[in-house]
Amino acid sequence: MDFSRVQLDDDDQKFQDEARRFLSELVTEEVLRRDRETGDNFDEGVHLALGASGYLEREWKPRSEHAFTRIQRRIWDLEKRRAHVPWVTSGTTAMIVKSVEKFGSPEVKDEVLPRVYSGHVRLCLGYTEPDGGSDVATCKTRAVRDGDQWVINGSKMFTTGAHNCQYVFLITNTDPSAPKHKSLTMFLVPLDAPGVEIQGIRTVDGDRTNIVYYSDVRVPDKYRLGEVNGGWTVVREPLDAEHGAVDAAVDGLADVSIMMHQAGFMAAAVDKAAATSTVANPNGRRLIDDGAVGYRLGRCVARLEASLSAPSIFGRVALAQTMRDIAPDLMDILGAASALPSGTDGAADDGAAEYAYRFAPLFGIYGGTLEVFRNMIAQYVLGLGKPNYSPAKT
Template sequence: MDFSRVELSEEDSRFQAEARAFLDEHVTDDVRRRDRETGDNFDEGVHLAMGAAGWLAAELGMAGGPELNRLRRRLWDLEKRRAEVPWVTWGTTAIVVPSVRRHGSPELQEEVLPGVREGRIRLCLGYTEPEGGSDVATCRTRAVRDGDHWIINGSKMFTTGAHNCSYVFLITNTDPEAPKHKSLTMFLVPLDSPGIEIQGLRTVDGDRTNIVYYSDVRIPDRYRLGEVNGGWSVLLGPLNEEHGVVDAAGDGLQDVSIMTHQGSTMASTTDRIAAIAARPGPDGLRPVDDAAVAYRLGRSIARLEAALSAPHMFGRVAIAQTMRDISPDLMDVLGSAAALPADTEGAADAGGASYLYRWAPLCGIYGGTLEVFRNMIAQHVLGLGRPSYAPPKTNGKGS
């Protein structure tokens, strides 16, 4: 691994400065405060400004924005992370756009893609169902053909961003008698369609997601992506990207795992807590001079560095598990004031440690649980057999 510093050309340094100035202008303290209050991880003003300035087009490889080669794309991504841009809704939009380009009709592309480029149109993911767990192929949301239309009934959990989006990338079952991977059809459903109800759900860290109900939702066939019952092939690309099973490029200008954004937040929080622990208190003593504090802080930093260096699915698991493991220690280092939320008088680290602790359980279920990814690593990387969930056999005597 090469840890040498990348020397930027004068032009690239200017690009970085321009990107930073743009983000500093639009991603203000008020934006960040509002994002904490709403839990949306989205700000329409920032998003529309990025669209108007061409940044969204540039990220999608469309004309009309700044030219992003590999290095400049990396600089832009790092500057967005530094500024704490509310990003989740743009993340789901960018995941879906390639499927619209590849599988959508020309009519649908013309309806959707210009608005995506401008920031007016956003896309969310309609995968998980209330009783479906992490296996999205066990889909019960039904789509029944009615001439040139489809009628959709069902419900989806964890449709994050639905209340800020125009369309949902929806997985449906169009043949209940077929094997599960051959019964699926994908649609890009307008969220203003009659029969759709969006209900907000708050997670333990304060973020908002949604449950979405579909009751006799009628849409034209032009909103179908790919072949009828061929939805698994349409879904596989976006699903792999969300799962983080896409190989990183060899030039090093890419996150090594899908969870690096979350890992960066964990690193920033840890850095701030280390700085607090190194400052003398009213008694003149520094918390880090206590051997127990120094040990726990050092162990947390070592685990953090190892997790951030792990690639592919390994990094996804390592970052999420590390956040779960070190966040209690980080709170203990700060003491009881770490339990106070942001914008509360006396809160240690402005509530950063508390947020990390509450965020950690959710990072372990994004796009699938840690257990699912550990099974994927075991089967597809290590070549182990499929897990057996059958009840243990008994000797006939109840033992």
């Protein structure tokens, strides 16, 4: 792995300066406060401003005349994370838009894509079901053809961002008698269709996600993506992107892990803990004066840096496991005041470690559990074969 620094030419340096200035003015303290309160991880004003300024089209439309170069794309990703741009709904939209371009009907592409690039349309993922766990192919939400329409019935859990989106990338079962990977059909369902009901759910880290009910929802066939019962082909690309199971870019500039944005909160917690440890208390003593504190902070930094450097699906596992391991350590180092959340008087680090602690369990669940990812690494990278879940013989 090459850790050498990329030297920016004048044009790229100018782009970085402009992007940093634009985002610093756009993502204000009010935006961040509102995002913490709502748990949406989305701000419509910010998103529309990104669209109006052309950044969404440059990022998501690689054939655009003004598309980012590879280095500009890397700079843009870094600057968004540095500014803490609310990210979830942009992330799901970015994954789905490629499938719409590839599998969507001409009518749907004309209806959806221009408004995606302007920021007025956002897309969310309709995968997980209440009884489905991490295996999206066990889908029970039914789509039954009725002439040139489909009638959809079922429910989906953890459809994050649905209340801020206009369409859902929905996986359905169109042939219950077929093997599970050959019974699936994908649709881009308008969320304002009659029969769609969105109910909010709060997670332990304060984020909002949703359960969405589909009751006799009628969807014209033009909203079907790909072939009937060929949905697994359609869903694989965004699913692999969400899992981080993608090939590394030859120039080495791609994100090392799909969850790198979320890892920024962990890095901020480590930085704040280190800074807090150097501040003297009323007795003139600093936490860092204790050799055990220095050792533990150093271990946290080392774990953090190693996880940030891990590529693709390995990074997906390393980042989540690292946050689970070091968040309790950071809170223990900082003491009781670290249990106070952001914005609370007396919080040791403005709630950074406390948020990382609450977010850590979910970090290992979003997009699939750590156990699933470890099985994928074992099976597809190490060649250890499929997991055997059959009961032990006695």
